Amino acid sequence: MNHIVTVQAAVTAFADFMEPTDAELDAIELESPLILAEVNLLDAQIKAMDHPQNEVDARRIRRAHNRVLAARRDAANRAAGTSTAGGAA
Template identity: 75%
Template sequence: MNPIVTVRDAAIAFADWIEPTDAELDAIEQEAPLILAEVDLLDAQIITLDRVPSEVDTRRIRRARNRVLAARRTLANRAAVVPGGAA
């Protein structure tokens, strides 16, 4: 007789391997400003999908792009810093 395994049982069996590590959580936390800036840019772009962008929409998209670029720059500069090394 074959035992019946539920989805819950299968998920619990691998629960330890599914959870993110502390290093992964730290990486997500460092990238959070970039992720939020990209979401804001996407929201601004979605607003203009069904209409001709107004001047306000154009400014909103431009500012959101600038926030994304600034967040990317900050993230890249943070990754370039070597702990304990000369700056």
Template identity: 70%
Template sequence: MNPIVTVQDAVTAFADWNEPTDAELDAIETEMPVILADIDLLDAHIATLDRTPTEMDQRRIRRARRRALAARVELINHTVTASGVGA
């Protein structure tokens, strides 16, 4: 007779190894403004997929694009300052 092994035993056997490290969580937290700005930009584009963009839609896209670029610049400046590059 063959014993039946559940799939959960195989999956949870490696659960401790699949958790993100503190450094990875810190990196995600640092990049979160960029991620959220990109989501806003995608939302603005998605809203205009099925119609011709109005002037208000175009403004929303431009604002979202500026916020995404500003978030990227802020992240790069933070990264350069934290690493001490150029000092």
């Protein structure tokens, strides 16, 4: 007869020490505007695939793309601002 037992690794796979650190959560929070802008761009592209191409869809995609570029610029500027020490005049 085989005994049924729990596997300790499976039970404790999501223990407290496996949670993201505060630094990781801060990094996710900093990247969230870019992630949301990319999701909006993807949504606009998916909507445009459902029917023949028109000017409204093209405008929606163009605006979403511009928001992605702005979010990337902001993220790059934040990263550049935090990584340089001292700075030049």
